[in-house]
Amino acid sequence: METLVLGLDLVGTFVFALSGAMAGVRHRLDVFGVLVLAFAAGNAGGITRDLLIGAVPPAAIADWRYLVISLLAGVATFWRYGTVRRLQNAVLLFDALGLAVFAVSGALKALAFGLNPVAAVLLGTLTGIGGGMLRDILVAQIPTVLRAELYAVAALAGAGVVVIGEALQLPTTATTAAGVAACLALRLGSIYLGWHLPTVATSKSAETHRDPH
Amino acid sequence: METLVLGLDLVGTFVFALSGAMAGVRHRLDVFGVLVLAFAAGNAGGITRDLLIGAVPPAAIADWRYLVISLLAGVATFWRYGTVRRLQNAVLLFDALGLAVFAVSGALKALAFGLNPVAAVLLGTLTGIGGGMLRDILVAQIPTVLRAELYAVAALAGAGVVVIGEALQLPTTATTAAGVAACLALRLGSIYLGWHLPTVATSKSAETHRDPH
């Protein structure tokens, strides 16, 4: 299971680092700011997961491959921004894949550290959405993770499928594939078919109402 | 003391989750974004406290009751937003109560883990204000915790009273009640009687002066 988590993690790191680097370029950061944002987006989810289960130092810090992969994504985006931007539909697919693999790897690692099923689902979801949240916080925006259609719920579904599969003692490769597929299906359904969740219809006055705190 | 910390934590989680969910609805997040914000606001303070004292996995992750209570608050806010909003003065009271119980529970848990009194007061304050800070960061606003009248200072007072009471070996239930009362008194005095701390009177040019970094 360790090899599986590592492989999923590295794939997810690369695609999220791409999305972080693109956000950095769009906000006119210099090359090193772009690299920092690529590292943050690619690794914040995994680092949070490792801190929460007590696996310190986190893999993303202790294992140089996470750093190298993040820097590769950042440098590629910086020098070939035009190309990456034209491939943006592909990036959207990769981002969905990253979400899926992080949600699944987060849930698997939490189970391996002896956490209970509910906690494992929660950690998988956090691992999936953590990188994108930090990326958007760093460019001073409301995390699109919170607004995008079926984003967090897709991560939840992926983590949930894996945890249920492990509880039923199904083969880990099968549950992993099913978890990734479930997350991808929801996210792609939302992107291409417009699936979405309801929002509260707030009046204009409610919208601008001052926060009571 | 464990039962006491758990009880205080669950009450604080519920009321802060309510405030997080309301912020989510105001920013037009979908139902799952609202739930994520409810969980973040309700549990960020406690998770930070547990990470800082080395209690991993944090109670808010490992114990399903925190999740369920956060989701309950989120769902209630989502489906009954109009009602919750009309009860906003009540929510303001609950928020003050949440601040008080988190500040006290944070200080008590830090003492139970062998931290010194100064560290326990600091951790109690962080536990109290952490959830509200993350809630506001996630919707891209300056944390109202930093601006609201006597907010952080009320948390400090609550944590301080508990730590002094424990140092004097007074009964824990009495010091807990006194800590909650001290925090509530300062916060409610600020809300209803306009108590406040001074700010620096900066000129317009100082205000718009560019940050040197």
Place this chain on the structure above:
Amino acid sequence: METLVLGLDLVGTFVFALSGAMAGVRHRLDVFGVLVLAFAAGNAGGITRDLLIGAVPPAAIADWRYLVISLLAGVATFWRYGTVRRLQNAVLLFDALGLAVFAVSGALKALAFGLNPVAAVLLGTLTGIGGGMLRDILVAQIPTVLRAELYAVAALAGAGVVVIGEALQLPTTATTAAGVAACLALRLGSIYLGWHLPTVATSKSAETHRDPH
């Protein structure tokens, strides 16, 4: 090495707390909000480092000197804002010094906890830039750390010099001095001589292009 790390940490805490307090005053926070921001800016880097290497409770929580030094910087800024602001060029120098000492102390502490050289450089950089990042996030701005000329790269250079020096088993005081000097040189060269890194020249349409997530 412990005394060295402590001394560097306290110097860095003071100068970053100054910068946090000034940001707080500029955003019209009350005196306690200013103190919270001073503490956050002065200690976020060190706390993050300690969490990531498993040194809990973090020194900034467990050792009262960090708190006292942060509060001193906050109170000084609050009561003598005009003076501190006139000394802003000096503050800029102090900030460069804080960046240098935190980057070096972060790398040294990571090595002392047995992390590998790449991880130590990464941790040193994070320790250096962490405080400034949280300061800017808390006032809802894109971290200037990500935009300022040669900021993160200067931290990286300082951490890198120390790690290389330790690998070559040079005396720690000499590598520390060299690391601080390398970071300072890059940062001051950027401030006074205009050294900078390239950015991608994005067209207006690229700039305003919607984030795909």
